[in-house]
Amino acid sequence: MKKRRVLPIFLCAPLWAQDPLSLKEAVRLAFEKNQSIAASAASQQEAASKITEARNGFLPKLNYSESWARSDNPTVVFSSLLTQHQFTDQNFQIGPLNRPDFLNNFSSRLTADQSLYDAGKTKRAVRSTELAKDMASEDGRRVRMEVIADVVRSYCDALLGAEQLGVSVQAIRSAEADLTRAEAHRTAGMSTDVDVLSIRVHLAGVRERQIQRAADLDVARAALNDVLGLPLDAAHMLTTPLAPVALVEDSPDRYESSGATDRPEAREVKLATRLAENQAADARGNFRPEIGFHAAFEADRQRFYDRGGANWLASVELRWNLFNGFGDKARLDASQSALRRAEADEKRAGSSIRLQVLRAWADLRAAQQRIEVAQAAVAEAEESLRITQNRYEAGISTVTDLLRTETAVLEARTRRLAAVHDQRIAAAMLEMAAGALGVDSEVLN
Numbered sequence: 001m002k003k004r005r006v007l008p009i010f011l012c013a014p015l016w017a018q019d020p021l022s023l024k025e026a027v028r029l030a031f032e033k034n035q036s037i038a039a040s041a042a043s044q045q046e047a048a049s050k051i052t053e054a055r056n057g058f059l060p061k062l063n064y065s066e067s068w069a070r071s072d073n074p075t076v077v078f079s080s081l082l083t084q085h086q087f088t089d090q091n092f093q094i095g096p097l098n099r100p101d102f103l104n105n106f107s108s109r110l111t112a113d114q115s116l117y118d119a120g121k122t123k124r125a126v127r128s129t130e131l132a133k134d135m136a137s138e139d140g141r142r143v144r145m146e147v148i149a150d151v152v153r154s155y156c157d158a159l160l161g162a163e164q165l166g167v168s169v170q171a172i173r174s175a176e177a178d179l180t181r182a183e184a185h186r187t188a189g190m191s192t193d194v195d196v197l198s199i200r201v202h203l204a205g206v207r208e209r210q211i212q213r214a215a216d217l218d219v220a221r222a223a224l225n226d227v228l229g230l231p232l233d234a235a236h237m238l239t240t241p242l243a244p245v246a247l248v249e250d251s252p253d254r255y256e257s258s259g260a261t262d263r264p265e266a267r268e269v270k271l272a273t274r275l276a277e278n279q280a281a282d283a284r285g286n287f288r289p290e291i292g293f294h295a296a297f298e299a300d301r302q303r304f305y306d307r308g309g310a311n312w313l314a315s316v317e318l319r320w321n322l323f324n325g326f327g328d329k330a331r332l333d334a335s336q337s338a339l340r341r342a343e344a345d346e347k348r349a350g351s352s353i354r355l356q357v358l359r360a361w362a363d364l365r366a367a368q369q370r371i372e373v374a375q376a377a378v379a380e381a382e383e384s385l386r387i388t389q390n391r392y393e394a395g396i397s398t399v400t401d402l403l404r405t406e407t408a409v410l411e412a413r414t415r416r417l418a419a420v421h422d423q424r425i426a427a428a429m430l431e432m433a434a435g436a437l438g439v440d441s442e443v444l445n
Contacts, residue, residue, distance in 0.1 A: 019236060019237065020236075020237050020239045021236040021237065021238055021239065022238075022239045022240045023151070023152065023155050023238075023240040023444045023445075024240075024439065024444045024445070026151050026155055026224070026228060026238075027147075027148050027151050027152075027439050027444060028439060029228050029229075029230075030147050030148075030150075030151050030227055030228050030229060031144070031147070031439070032229075033228055033229025033230060034147050034227065034228065034229045035229060036143050036146075036147060037140075037143060037144060037147055039143075040136075040139065040140040040143040040144070041140065043136050043139070043140070044133070044136045044137055044140050046136075047129065047132050047133040047135075047136040047137075048133055050129045050132065050133075051126065051129040051130055051133060053129070054122070054125040054126045054128070054129045055122075055126055057115065057118070057121070057122030057125060057126075058115075058122055060112050060113065060114040061112070061113045061114075062110070062111070062112050063110070063111045064108075064109070064110050064111075065107075065108075065109045065111075066106075066107070066108055066109075067106075067107045067109075068104070068105070068106050068107075069104075069105045069107070070102055070103070070104050070105070071102065071103065071105075072099075072100055072101060072102045072103070074097065074098060074099075074100055076103075076105075077100040077101075077103045078091070078097070078100075080103055080105040080300060081103070083105075083107075083298070083300040083309065083311060084105065084300045084301060084302055084307065084308045084309050085308065085309025086302060086307060086308075086309075103302065104302050104303070105300055105301070105302070106300070106301045106302075106303065106304045106308070107298065107299070107300050107301075108298070108299045108300075109296065109297070109298045109299075110296065110297045110298075111294070111295065111296045111297075112294070112295045112296070113292060113293070113294050113295075114292065114293045115290070115291075115292050115293075116291040116292060116293055116316070117289075117290060117291040118285075118290045119285040119286075119288035119289070119290060120281075120282075120285055121282060121285055121290075124278050124279075124281055124282040124285065125282070127278050128275060128278050128279065128282070131271050131274055131275040131278065132275065134267075134271050135268050135271045135272065135275070138264040138265075138267045138268045138271065139264065139268065141264040142264035142265060142268075144438075145264070145432050145435075145437045145438075146432075147227070148428070148432075148437050148438070148439070148441075148444075149428050149429065149432050149437065150227045151224075151227050151228070152424065152425060152428040152443065152444070153425050153428070154220065154223045154224040154226075154227045155224055155238065155240070156242065156421050156424050156425055157220040157223065157224070157421070158217070158220040158221055158223075158224050158238060159238060159240070159241075159242040159421070160220075160242060160417055160418070160421040161213065161216050161217035161220040161221075162217055162238075163242055163417045164213050164216075164217075164414060164417055165210065165213040165214055165217055167410065167413045167414060167417065168206060168209050168210035168213050168410075169210065170413075171206045171209075171210075171406065171409070171410045172203065172206050172207060172210060174385075174406060174409075175199060175202055175203040175206050175406060176203065178199050178202075178389070178392075178402055178403075178406065179196065179199045179200060179203060181389075181392065181393060182195045182196045182199050182399065183196055185395070190395050191395075191399070194399070195398075195399040198399050198400070198403060199399060199402075199403065202403045202406065202407075206410070209410075224236075240444075240445075242417065242420055242421060242424070243420065243424075244368070244371055244420050244423050244424070245423060245424055245427040245442070245443055246442075252357055252358060252361035252430075254434075255357045255360075255361065255430060255433065255434040256353075256354050256357045256358075256434075258434040258435055258436055259353045259354065259356070259357050259433055259434045259435055260350055260353060260354070261435075262434065262435035262436060263353050263433070263434070263435035264435060265349055265353065266349055266350065266353055266435070269342070269345050269346040269349040270346060272342045272345065272346070273339070273342040273343055273345075273346050275342075276335070276338045276339040276341075276342040276343075277339055279335050279338065279339075280332070280335040280336055280338070280339050282335070283328070283331045283332040283334075283335040283336075284332060286321060286324075286328040286331065286332075287321070287328060288320075289318055289319065289320035290318070290319045290320075291316065291317070291318050291319075292316070292317050292319070293314075293315070293316050293317075294313075294314070294315045294316075294317060295312070295313065295314045295315075296312065296313045296314075297310065297311075297312045297313075298310065298311050298312070298313075353433065356433040357430070357433045357434060359433075360426060360429040360430035360432075360433045361430055363422070363426040363429065363430075364423065364426040364427055364429075364430050366426075367419055367420075367422040367423035367426050368423055370415070370419035370422070370423075371416065371419040371420055371423055373419075374412060374415045374416035374419050375416060377412040377415065377416070378409075378412045378413055378416050380412075381405065381408045381409040381411075381412040381413075382409055384405050384408065384409075385405045385406060385408075385409050388401050388402050388405040389402065424443065427443045428441075428443045431443055
């Protein structure tokens with residue numbers, strides 16, 4: 001059995017300056033460097049912080065204030081003297097009472113407010129932030145799977161570019177050997193300049209294809225580095241060969257079932273429905289009363305450190321919104337509409353996920369069949385080329401036959417590489433559609 005040649009990729013640097021990079025290592029590197037994953041992690045941290053913020057509604061609010069005022073307003077002076085515990089009989093005299101002197105008031109105030117009943121608003125606010133955190137976590141899973149898929153695609157694109165460049169190099173060598181044969185035949189008088197010129201034209205076309213393949217490879221290398229979060233000119237030696245992935249399942253049923261339960265998008269729409277339900281309940285809570293407790297301790301002084309007194313206050317307050325200009329009713333209607341939309345999105349997501357699984361499964365099976373057909377075509381084309389070269393050497397075949405078989409070999413090899421490339425990417429897309437694509441997935445081996 002003929003062993004398959006593995007063509008490593010050298011990215012614009014000497015071999016000693018490059019680090020080997022397998023597909024799994026590339027995925028792990030992307031997890032460290034890719035900015036989409038960094039942004040997703042920051043979103044999850046933000047969502048976690050909002051849970052703590054929402055829970056503050058269960059705790060009392062303490063505030064301290066310090067103020068100074070100076071006035072000769074009769075009402076202000078009168079009340080300040082009372083709170084400072086400095087009021088005397090002389091302050092009842094009509095003259096000082098109507099035209100008091102300026103009075104300083106240094107006030108220190110400590111207040112405490114505690115919600116006793118808020119119609120469940122704080123509880124629902126905490127629940128909303130917890131659901132938002134779960135949604136951010138699922139969105140993070142989706143981003144990670146998308147990054148893995150992008151790495152697989154870019155890595156395989158770079159492998160395909162290198163392999164196709166290698167095929168072009170082989171085609172050039174074969175065309176150059178044909179040119180040598182044609183020139184020898186012309187020298188021996190067995191052919192004319194037409195054969196030599198025809199092969200030179202064919203060789204020029206193959207060299208043009210090699211130039212384009214080299215340019216495509218440079219772009220593929222830069223795209224891989226972009227996904228990895230590295231400088232676009234970073235150098236690697238890619239070690240995972242461009243080989244087909246073994247198929248385990250004969251049916252997409254398991255993938256459909258997995259996608260319906262494990263896919264981040266499926267979980268996100270379910271969480272979105274629960275969040276909409278919670279927000280609708282919160283809108284209904286606006287029609288219920290709230291009860292709060294308030295306490296205050298105050299010290300008022302004529303001088304900052306003395307000549308003053310202290311007092312305290314404790315109160316319980318009931319607040320009930322009886323009419324709010326139909327704003328609460330409109331908010332309730334909007335929340336119920338949002339709930340219906342979330343429920344519709346959840347139903348639609350299930351069908352969409354199943355369709356994506358079926359499409360990825362079909363692409364994978366088609367690519368597998370293309371590989372089998374292309375492998376047979378490569379073997380047949382190579383054998384046909386060998387026979388044609390021998391017949392041309394013997395003067396039996398024409399240069400047209402030779403060039404046609406040369407082109408057939410090049411196209412057959414190119415089609416096989418493209419089929420293997422598509423099969424590996426389709427396998428990754430199937431794992432992603434099923435919600436199972438991760439750093440330990442078999443498709444990364």
